[in-house]
Amino acid sequence: DAGVTQSPTHLIKTRGQQVTLRCSPKSGHDTVSWYQQALGQGPQFIFQYYEEEERQRGNFPDRFSGHQFPNYSSELNVNALLLGDSALYLCASRTGLDTQYFGPGTRLTVL
């Protein structure tokens, strides 16, 4: 049984560019959340998707947007990248009120 998978593993972009990160949830999970983890800090909640809709959002600007597909996979899009967007982006999945399981993350570097 595959766990949460994310792609790509690493990504390098320049300021002002746009990026799309992808996540496939654990089998049987229908809810996907995205977190940003800056170096040396705990993960910060970005938003959560369920039934293809954004259900909750953390304190992140509108440059951060997402999407969930009918197969429950999800994308995170970040526009107009800033140096401060450099971080590890984590995807977590769950079903119901069950435990969240995290993927390995995508390391984004903005130059």
Next chain:
Amino acid sequence: GENVEQHPSTLSVQEGDSAVIKCTYSDSASNYFPWYKQELGKGPQLIIDIRSNVGEKKDQRIAVTLNKTAKHFSLHITETQPEDSAVYFCAASKRADKLIFGTGTRLQVFP
């Protein structure tokens, strides 16, 4: 706002000793408290969790205690081994989503 404080930030122990990490949460409505272990270059891995209707939970060498009145919860690792070395994060949530993470504890177990 919602906040989780975690101490200590670093912890060094001798193999076989016990390790204790403590967290305090601010939102009294929080009812779910997971602990994650994160190894270098990997996503957070759930090691144990506890819900507010339980005061203590144990899984082999790992235990978690919860004091709802004081809004404290702690992770206890007994008989530590070198492979326990990692960064540990506590988190709190009103439900099993939108996790609010602590700042992490870097645990080093010396052989």
